[in-house]
Amino acid sequence: MNNVDFTAMQRQLTPSSQARAALEARLASAASRRRSSRWKYGLLAACIALALCAAPLVRQYVAPQHAVQSGTQGGISYEEYAAQEGTLTLPKLNIWDTQPPSESSANSYAAGEGVNRDAVQSDLEALLGGSVPGMLDWEGLSDLWGYLAFGPPKGAKEAVQPPLDELFYGHFYASCDWGKFTLMVGGLGTTVSPDVIGRPEDYPGDALTVIDGVEVRAARFTDADGTSYGEVSFTMKSGYSVFYSVNAPSSQQTEELLARLVQLAVVEEKLDPQALTPEGTSSNTGDAPAQDGALPYEDLMAYFSAQYGPDCYPDWFAGAWLDSVSGNLVVALAEGYDAAPLEQEVREAAGDAVTFSTARYSYAHLLSLQDQIDRRMQEEGTAYASWVDVMENRVRLELDASSSDLLAFLARLDPAGDAVQVTEGSAPTTDACYDTLPGAD
Amino acid sequence: MEQQPLPGSGSMAEVIDRYQTTVYGLALARLGSPADADDVFQEVFLAYFQSGKTFRDEEHRKAWLLRTTLNLCRRLTHSSWRRRTVPLEEGQVSPLPFREPEENRVWQALTSLEENYRLPLYLFYFQELSTQEIAHVLSLRPGTVRMRLSRGREQLRALLKGEFDHE
Incomplete structure (x- = not known):
């Protein structure tokens, strides 16, 4: 493989000669039409120019604006989500018995050509923007020990020095009054390799979901020696990736967290729940309800995929999730359809342990809205997160700041104002960490 | 290129x-x-x-x-x-679109991966885009791209049974 020339391979990826010929014919035809009706386009261009000139005034005084909530008031926090899911207290994370990382484990991985120094608690808090520690019940932190490493990754091809925040890696060992754990934080453009936590190559599966604007990935795998591991990772709005290594299932709190993440992941990502279930421990992890409903959910998704195509959903389907109390699958049907035959269809696909609700918007419609929002947000250049909240039957959009143009766009996209929930100003900041970087101007 | x-x-x-x-x-x-x-x-x-x-x-x-x-x-x-x-x-x-058997084997392995991993790997190796550029094209955060590249490499390496060492 070392001698595989990807550039040479890329050069061979050419369209067929028939496709090229057909394209040239279509282009010639389009050009001909364009020439013959050039005056029409001139007129159209003049109209557009006039409209564009007037657009800002129209937008300012006429165009409706989509409602936006403050990040401190609107939206749903992780704690609220946990409460809604039936858990009153958020499980603490990751009590496990480990040893502090060696200096070389940080240095050898990330920053052979950079700057390394000891980390202090304020580094971590600054890097995480105050979000994760609170979310994970960070109270009682008594000690933090580790290394920060800055600079190009070891073995990087290019010696060009990018911005410091693109080349950050931190390896932290922390202890508090309820346990010890290790976490790793990687900056933009820096790989935090699962290898650091001894992850084998053949992990059985993982899943991604979004909680409170944070992407969360949960994975469970078994090492070559039979030791079970769990991994929880977050990609923060700040761009930093956070990996928690979750050790053998001796800690109930660890298992609670994994079970919760699995439950979310199964709903959002059609994950195989068996792949993430700790072997022999499912009876005491509290995630049995999630497992009960997960298989019908998968059956339903497989049915949709076979019936309508991959990632395609019928217009009557408004979403599905697992009820945290009963563990049953809940399927929402879009309003305006005859429920009886659809409920029968769902039961035939997913079994009888399904309950139903109704919702205004179809899941396909919400996905379409999210897609349009994502495309628009590329032009906005602001940090954001979007996802379909099936339980609320709406698209959730969180962003640093909104513009009047964006809110007008969202108002056109969601004229009723209930299909998209916009939350502003909720992204965590990492500005404080730059003051602590050695050598930073 | x-x-x-x-x-x-x-x-x-x-x-x-x-x-x-x-x-x-x-x-x-x-x-x-x-x-x-x-x-x-x-x-x-x-x-x-x-x-x-x-x-x-x-x-x-x-x-x-x-x-x-x-x-x-x-x-x-x-x-x-x-x-x-x-x-x-x-x-x-x-x-298969390539001349060399080894190239076709790499392509087959790549295209067998899930899209989440396949596209970042393709853009990184074939199109030689940076993680920032891939993030822009795929509407992802750079950290997510790096994660998917890392995991995609692992899967590709497994599929090619250790022959994939290209970094």
Whole structure:
């Protein structure tokens, strides 16, 4: 493989000669039409120019604006989500018995050509923007020990020095009054390799979901020696990736967290729940309800995929999730359809342990809205997160700041104002960490 | 793949010559079907021509073409027509696009990966995009791209049974 020339391979990826010929014919035809009706386009261009000139005034005084909530008031926090899911207290994370990382484990991985120094608690808090520690019940932190490493990754091809925040890696060992754990934080453009936590190559599966604007990935795998591991990772709005290594299932709190993440992941990502279930421990992890409903959910998704195509959903389907109390699958049907035959269809696909609700918007419609929002947000250049909240039957959009143009766009996209929930100003900041970087101007 | 600036905005033929492998390759990596990739290839350059868009530089032009390719791929896979029809080639084995057996083996392994991993790897190795550029094209955060590259490499390495050491 070392001698595989990807550039040479890329050069061979050419369209067929028939496709090229057909394209040239279509282009010639389009050009001909364009020439013959050039005056029409001139007129159209003049109209557009006039409209564009007037657009800002129209937008300012006429165009409706989509409602936006403050990040401190609107939206749903992780704690609220946990409460809604039936858990009153958020499980603490990751009590496990480990040893502090060696200096070389940080240095050898990330920053052979950079700057390394000891980390202090304020580094971590600054890097995480105050979000994760609170979310994970960070109270009682008594000690933090580790290394920060800055600079190009070891073995990087290019010696060009990018911005410091693109080349950050931190390896932290922390202890508090309820346990010890290790976490790793990687900056933009820096790989935090699962290898650091001894992850084998053949992990059985993982899943991604979004909680409170944070992407969360949960994975469970078994090492070559039979030791079970769990991994929880977050990609923060700040761009930093956070990996928690979750050790053998001796800690109930660890298992609670994994079970919760699995439950979310199964709903959002059609994950195989068996792949993430700790072997022999499912009876005491509290995630049995999630497992009960997960298989019908998968059956339903497989049915949709076979019936309508991959990632395609019928217009009557408004979403599905697992009820945290009963563990049953809940399927929402879009309003305006005859429920009886659809409920029968769902039961035939997913079994009888399904309950139903109704919702205004179809899941396909919400996905379409999210897609349009994502495309628009590329032009906005602001940090954001979007996802379909099936339980609320709406698209959730969180962003640093909104513009009047964006809110007008969202108002056109969601004229009723209930299909998209916009939350502003909720992204965590990492500005404080730059003051602590050695050598930073 | 060093690129020279196109004269002016570039004639259509020059633009197609320069970017046809870029567009077609991404479409093929995304869709897996040469016929579908041919279709997307045509639609992308028609859209390019009809848009009359001007670009700051070649990177801007390339990024636009890549984004448009993905959008049109998505439109193709989500079209109701496609959902209701069975392509003639379905069930048939598409001819492998490369000359060397090893290249075809790498391509087969790559295309067997889930899209989440396949596209970042393709853009990184074949298109030689940076993680920032991949993040822009795929509408992901750079950290997510790095994560997927890392995991995609692991899976590719496993599929190729240890022969994949290219970094």
